[in-house]
Amino acid sequence: MFGTLMLLVGPALGFRLLGALGVGRFSTWRTAAAHGLAVMLTVTATTHFIGSGATAMPGHGDMAAMVPPFVPWAHTMVYLTGVLELLGAVGLVLAATRPAAGFGLAVLFSLMLPANVYAAVEGVVFNGGAATPLWFRVPLQVLFIAVALWAAVDDRGPALTGGAATPRHPALQR
DSSP: OHHHHHHHHHHHHHHHHHHHTTOGGGOSHHHHHHHHHHHHHHHHHHHTSSOTTSSSSOOHHHHHHTSOTTSSOHHHHHHHHHHHHHHHHHHHHSTTTHHHHHHHHHHHHHHHHHHHHHHHHHTOOSTTSOOOOHHHHHHHHHHHHHHHHHHHSOTTOOOEETTEEOOOOGGGOO
16 A cells, blocks of 8 residues: 555655656646556556456455455446546646546545455455555545545636636647
């Protein structure tokens, strides 16, 4: 799970560094964090489709093991969440879809929280390693929810003219 955190933090810092070096797309922390979350989701989503033990990351079987027994069709749910994570990653990269993607991912992460709690409480292991403790899993999931919600908000604020928001020209979108 620490590796997953680094998959968010490392790219976000890298994108923000690019912004500091003049790449306008990454001129704000919010946009850099949205792209960092997209990188993390792309990597973690791919693990939903590969066999366990194939990489250093957990695989499909590991993910299915963490689905609580009250959720039907564990393997199908793992595939579905992988697809939703990939769609969310694409949505975060595109400025026009970033708000919907951020809110949608916050809902997805919230719905996935019981699986993280179950995996910690039941000691579900990933790739044969030790189970990640609950004290780390839950705050990490809350962090993902917070970053997704933060990414969903336009950091430029509304452009107001005469009390009404004015549409922005597409070329000005990030």
